[in-house]
Amino acid sequence: MREEYGAFQEAGAEIVAVAVADASTIDRGVRAVINPPYPLLADPDHKVAEAFGVYELLSSNYAAPSVFVIDTDRSIVWSYVGRDRSDRPSVATILENLP
Amino acid sequence: MSRNWSVLGGVLLVAVGLVLAVVLVGPRMVAPEPTQVSPTETAGASPLESPLPEPDAETGELAASVDGFPITQAYVSKTVRLNRVLGALSGASVLGERETLERLVRSQVILNGAPPVDEPTEDEVEGFISSLQRNWGVSDATVVARLEAEGLERGFLEETIRRLLTVQAAVDSLETEGHNLSQWLREQQQEAEIWMIEDPADPDKTELDGAEESVDPSATEETSLATEPPASGPELPTMAPAFTLERAGGGSFDLEDRLSEGPVVLVFFERCA
DSSP: OHHHHHHHHHTTOEEEEEESSOHHHHIIIIITTTOOSSOEEEOTTOHHHHHTTOBTSSSTTOBOOEEEEEOTTSBEEEEEEOSSTTBOOOHHHHHHTOO | OOOOBOSTHHHHHHHHSHHHHGGGOOOOOOOBOGGGOOEEEOTTOOOOOSOOOOOOTTOBOEEEEETTEEEEHHHHHHHHHHHHHHHHHHTOOOOOHHHHHHHHHHHHHHHHHSOOOOOOOHHHHHHHHHHHHHHHTOOHHHHHHHHHHTTOOHHHHHHHHHHHHHHHHHHHHHHHTTOOHHHHHHHHHHHSOEEEEOOTTOTTOOOOOTTTOOSSTTOOSOSOOOSSOOTTSOOOOSBOOOOEEEETTSOEEEHHHHHTTSOEEEEEEOOOO
């Protein structure tokens, strides 16, 4: 993923990951393990997940794994909602759909 | 219908979906009792022609077999119980036996097909378990007690985490080699000799294809909801709502601020364990 991160940066896009969890939990659980180069955001009240329509799509208390490509005017130019926990689009697919 | 296996989430998903990802982990295989096998041929897979491994002292009824690697029902049961323990600690939902089995099969397909990778060290396994415990705010003794209540030993947790990390390393290795993981997995599953017992809850369902099968029985549409979701799909916004969120490790992130610099790829993942 680190390698692919560079491809996103070259395309002028930023990856941002959001979890329905508080920041300290993410900090301990994710940053401590993988420390990714992109921002990890805490959405403990799941307001953002709800606003994007992906909260509890698959199971209670969870945001469905999903990807939104947001252009600079805030329009969502591409999106992908996983059908299960391991369903994610490929990096190449996301890159192809960057504005 | 297609289901792309995690690529973007390759690293992220496993680390984040700590508990749930545990079910990706395959068993330390114990040999089956071939006479008790009631296998079902996998779609696209050739019949299992090679003999099953010799049974040993720890024989059990076979739940599945992947290229001769058996997955016993006893192991599936243990994995389900482990996930019950972890789910109770983390508040995560717990997968059923069937879904657990399917994930075990999928992880075995990965382990069989990916280039060999080093197993994680004891320190890495223990470090992972420690990070889980810190997340949950529980002591090791509590975890051990919960495991014992389910008839499990800590060693099974260690073994499962070791397997999880090995699968993850295999996935990383494939990514490094430039594979499209979803495509790779589909091909592997078509080539693999996969046997699985029939699902007693669904006698008509006799196929397993992790790349094609829907885990969510209510989901029937394509997974890719490019801009315009199908009518039956979730209602997704066409404009991103403005938000500011706290950033792990300090600071905050404001979407609009960041959009002034360029597009943003927003990735939701499941709640941390």
